[in-house]
Amino acid sequence: MPIQRRKxxxxxxxxxxxxxxxxSSTNDGGDGGDGGGGDGTGGNGxxxxxxxxxxxxxxxxxxxxxxxxxxxxxxLDEIHSDFEEMYGxxxxxxxxxTGAALETxxxxxxxxVMVHARGLEDEFMRNGxxxxxxxLMFNDFVIVGPESDPAGIQGMGSATEALTAIADAQAxxxxxxxxxxTHTKELNLWEAAGTDPGxxxxxxxxxxxxxxxxxxxxxxxxxxxxRGTFISQRSEIDLTILVQGPIEGGPEILAxxxxxxxxxxxxxxxxxxxLAMAYIGWITSPGVQNAISEYQVNGEQLFFPEAxxxxxxxxxxxxxxWSSDDSDS
Amino acid sequence: xxxxxVAQLAPALLDSGAGPASLFGASFREGYVGSIxxxxxxxxxxxxxxxxxxxxxxxxxxxxxxxxxKGFVKSVVNTGMGFPSVVVGLVVLFAVSNQGPLGSxxxxxxxxxxxxxxxxxxxxxxxxxxxxxxxxxxxxxxxxARVLGGTRIDVALVVIKEARYGxxxxxxxxFGRAVSEVGSVLIVGGNITSADGIxxxxxxxxxxxxxxxxxxxxxxxxxGAVLVALVLTVNAVVxxxxxRGVAG
Numbered sequence: 001m002p003i004q005r006r007k008x009x010x011x012x013x014x015x016x017x018x019x020x021x022x023x024s025s026t027n028d029g030g031d032g033g034d035g036g037g038g039d040g041t042g043g044n045g046x047x048x049x050x051x052x053x054x055x056x057x058x059x060x061x062x063x064x065x066x067x068x069x070x071x072x073x074x075x076l077d078e079i080h081s082d083f084e085e086m087y088g089x090x091x092x093x094x095x096x097x098t099g100a101a102l103e104t105x106x107x108x109x110x111x112x113v114m115v116h117a118r119g120l121e122d123e124f125m126r127n128g129x130x131x132x133x134x135x136l137m138f139n140d141f142v143i144v145g146p147e148s149d150p151a152g153i154q155g156m157g158s159a160t161e162a163l164t165a166i167a168d169a170q171a172x173x174x175x176x177x178x179x180x181x182t183h184t185k186e187l188n189l190w191e192a193a194g195t196d197p198g199x200x201x202x203x204x205x206x207x208x209x210x211x212x213x214x215x216x217x218x219x220x221x222x223x224x225x226x227r228g229t230f231i232s233q234r235s236e237i238d239l240t241i242l243v244q245g246p247i248e249g250g251p252e253i254l255a256x257x258x259x260x261x262x263x264x265x266x267x268x269x270x271x272x273x274x275l276a277m278a279y280i281g282w283i284t285s286p287g288v289q290n291a292i293s294e295y296q297v298n299g300e301q302l303f304f305p306e307a308x309x310x311x312x313x314x315x316x317x318x319x320x321x322w323s324s325d326d327s328d329s
Numbered sequence: 330x331x332x333x334x335v336a337q338l339a340p341a342l343l344d345s346g347a348g349p350a351s352l353f354g355a356s357f358r359e360g361y362v363g364s365i366x367x368x369x370x371x372x373x374x375x376x377x378x379x380x381x382x383x384x385x386x387x388x389x390x391x392x393x394x395x396x397x398x399k400g401f402v403k404s405v406v407n408t409g410m411g412f413p414s415v416v417v418g419l420v421v422l423f424a425v426s427n428q429g430p431l432g433s434x435x436x437x438x439x440x441x442x443x444x445x446x447x448x449x450x451x452x453x454x455x456x457x458x459x460x461x462x463x464x465x466x467x468x469x470x471x472x473x474a475r476v477l478g479g480t481r482i483d484v485a486l487v488v489i490k491e492a493r494y495g496x497x498x499x500x501x502x503x504f505g506r507a508v509s510e511v512g513s514v515l516i517v518g519g520n521i522t523s524a525d526g527i528x529x530x531x532x533x534x535x536x537x538x539x540x541x542x543x544x545x546x547x548x549x550x551x552x553g554a555v556l557v558a559l560v561l562t563v564n565a566v567v568x569x570x571x572x573r574g575v576a577g
Contacts, residue, residue, distance in 0.1 A: 081524040107427055
């Protein structure tokens with residue numbers, strides 16, 4: 001009996017070590033790879049500062065909530081290592097829809113947001129949660145569908161006419177239905193087309209862009225996609241671009257601008273504001289803007305930088321249409 | 330004594346976590362697969378070890394005593410087995426979010442938050458199955474231990490020894506539940522890797538979800554096969570230790 005009791009104590013001890021190691025590894029953002037806190041490495045949570053002692057932010061972690069379209073295209077992984085090396089920090093990129101990314105930031109759970117729905121961004125800023133917004137880059141939306149094109153929208157110069165044609169033909173249409181930037185754009189387009197979509201042909205999937213493209217692909221349906229995700233996924237699916245966005249001469253209404261904003265430290269004092277501003281400064285710098293324009297998938301450029309310009313553009317810092325005259329509204 | 334192998338094996342398995350750059354022809358970045366396996370094992374094994382430390386004593390205590398409302402407690406535990414993982418994820422999210430009661434600990438998007446949600450998910454099945462195993466131990470064994478002068482703890486240990494196969498099954502069921510769920514770890518963990526492709530909070534399940542989202546079904550299937558192999562391995566190890574426990 002005593003032997004077994006000792007065994008039990010040993011087991012309890014081992015369990016306790018695993019659990020304490022887990023706790024002490026909370027700050028080791030830099031070495032996420034050896035997640036094996038159980039082998040004792042979890043104790044060195046403070047060694048992150050060795051990378052750059054002179055910089056005050058070294059060893060810290062920047063939590064960035066962003067959209068699936070920036071993440072799934074691989075852009076962020078491509079450019080972030082440069083920032084991480086420069087400051088000796090870690091960037092935790094969490095890919096959500098635009099709505100969810102803003103909500104996470106609203107709760108104070110992220111330090112910075114990079115999204116693409118100006119209306120939602122403006123609301124976020126007007127409510128005081130976000131500050132120092134910068135225009136970052138753009139690409140465009142395209143209407144994709146099966147090559148057979150049952151609604152006959154191929155080559156249409158107007159996105160709203162194309163949607164009206166789809167609705168009239170009751171052709172299958174897949175909607176993101178997830179409060180993302182793309183979903184917001186799609187709803188704006190339906191509104192501009194004066195059509196209230198509904199019925200068997202209109203499906204809200206509640207999924208990310210890639211999944212929505214997969215579903216549209218399998219059902220031979222139309223959908224609205226950002227060009228970047230479509231290009232990065234084109235080799236996996238049979239859909240084709242039927243209505244082009246402004247990058248290829250399509251209507252301006254299909255433009256897809258991305259913005260980046262810091263979480264207001266006046267609202268959430270735990271937000272890592274210093275690092276967020278360092279990130280905004282870095283990603284809007286000429287060097288990184290250049291890296292964004294050079295990023296290609298399948299030989300095509302996905303994002304077009306727009307942070308660097310000779311001319312002033314004050315609207316990027318404030319909600320659209322804001323002017324000092326209505327500042328007290 | 331199924332707790333011991335599970336807890337002590339964690340480091341050993343994690344050390345071998347460095348994976349190949351390509352697996353069955355699918356290309357992954359250096360260390361990517363190894364790191365998501367390591368995170369999966371670290372999170373799920375820790376959660377199950379903690380759950381076991383709570384569940385087995387609780388199951389023994391409930392199983393060996395008679396009290397009013399025992400049936401109610403049992404049905405609460407059984408209901409817990411059916412908790413949807415997304416709901417657990419949401420509850421843990423509210424708890425660890427900056428606005429929540431644990432917000433000051435800054436646990437959101439960390440492995441520790443994932444351990445919390447898997448702990449909540451794994452505890453009910455481990456408790457319920459252990460309870461069934463403990464209840465199934467012959468009363469004569471208990472009485473014999475008591476007659477021989479055993480303390481309450483001695484009696485409990487004898488009962489645990491008799492019920493060890495059932496308890497091992499309970500722990501494996503808990504591990505299976507923890508390692509295979511995707512809903513809660515996605516919400517509280519955020520599916521994060523660093524820019525060089527080393528997982529921080531990405532597990533096999535959330536990696537599969539990410540691949541499927543991007544239409545890379547073959548890659549998703551390969552990761553699925555890795556997950557199944559991992560569960561098989563853990564099962565085999567636990568069963569083997571259980572047998573050796575009998576021989577010793």
